Amino acid sequence: MIALDALGPNGSYRTRNRLTITDVAGGPLAELSLVPPLFVTRAMATLRKVRPLPLDKRVTALMEAGEAFATGEVDGMTAAEYRHTVSRMSGMPMPVVRAAAESIALRAASAYDNLQAARPVGAVNDWRDPRTGRGAAGWIRRGEVFAVHAAGNHPGVHAEWLEAVAAGYRVAVRPSRREPLTPYRLVSALRACGFGDDQVVLLPTDHGVADEILRRADLGMVYGGQEVIDKYAADPTILPNGPGRSKILVTGDWRDHVDLIVDSVSAQGGTACVNTTAVFVQGDPGPAAAAIAERLAAIPSLPPEDDKAVLPVYPLATARVMESYLLAKASGARAHLGGDGVVDELSTGGALLRPAVFELADPSAAQARVELGFPCVWVVPWTREAGVAPLRDTLVLTAVTEDEGLLDELMAEPTIRNLYIGDHPTYLMAPGVPHDGYLGEFLMRSKGVIRD
CATH class of the missing domain: 3.40.309.10 (Aldehyde Dehydrogenase; Chain A, domain 2)
Structure with a gap:
């Protein structure tokens, strides 16, 4: 079976507590390592201590990681093997899996540009910008650590949190038990292309430990049904994603x-x-x-x-x-x-x-x-x-x-x-068109800056 280890700040970690992931016929496909609360606590503390990669290195590494994810060999698995395994694991039709992989690569390459689409016209990215000499707004992260409770209904959901990586957040992903291979492959690709083990981590957990990841982060994004929307609706640090209707x-x-x-x-x-x-x-x-x-x-x-x-x-x-x-x-x-x-x-x-x-x-x-x-x-x-x-x-x-x-x-x-x-399908996702508002509106904020 495929070993889907936790990917912590000190490398991969195979736990004693492992969950068997089956295909749609019930046959075993993979073993997912489930980390205990102490591992989560230490991993999240490490993410908070490190500084993000410089912007130019982040942008380059994201582009390379997206390409490797979609077309290359990652952790010994080819792109064709990945697509076949995800299709059998999740039950998603092969054409959907293929299109999702291509979408993740595209979104990785454009993550910073997509982030910039949300920047207010009066804000600048750097306090050194000449506009701050007469007063302007600086566009900054709302925090340092971003957590994701991922969904398993569609591989494409993992394209979204790449904007947080582009913004300089250190990111912790809790994969879905239904389909953990996509986030495992994506985190592995990011690490192979320049992001340190302490920049992006994969923390599979049982349900009792899951909320600890959110508590230890500055901001978080969660997926689920209406009950998830209701649970986090009043929390300004959590962005819930639920039914689209x-x-x-x-x-x-x-x-x-x-x-x-x-x-x-x-x-x-x-x-x-x-x-x-x-x-x-x-x-x-x-x-x-x-x-x-x-x-x-x-x-x-x-x-x-x-x-x-x-x-x-x-x-x-x-x-x-x-x-x-x-x-x-x-x-x-x-x-x-x-x-x-x-x-x-x-x-x-x-x-x-x-x-x-x-x-x-x-x-x-x-x-x-x-x-x-x-x-x-x-x-x-x-x-x-x-x-x-x-x-x-x-x-x-x-x-x-x-x-x-x-x-x-x-x-x-x-x-x-x-x-x-007009005649536009509801599933259309065009570059520059927000999905549910710009994610950058949630990740960033404006800060007044004036200098001599």
């Missing part, structure tokens, strides 16, 4: 936008927070739901490591639990696809979760907020009188409309964090 609104003829809808629902295996959860159409939602269902039903059932795979695969027991949850939540909704179940067992082990399409009668129905880790969409009627209310609490809203008054309202609504106008 991304949506599409079509006020005209939906027939011209079926490709957009199906793509937004099914891309990334339907597992990401930017996948479409609900589609609001002006008029009768039934024909739209039927057309979407017909297209999604044609997606083939393939094992995750297949180059043409689209749908995510889970251990059979997990898939059955998710299916039961869906069917309970869908009570009262009209099923166009998946009403009799969504689990499709594979001969290679594990089970696909096939797409589901349900039609709702009320734009305010609670089901439209239900987000699951596979292509599942609720098709909902919308009227101008319903307005913005049912569209709130949304990570990405794609609005296909020519109603500029409505667009003004959507743009002003603070709980709609991203607004895409």
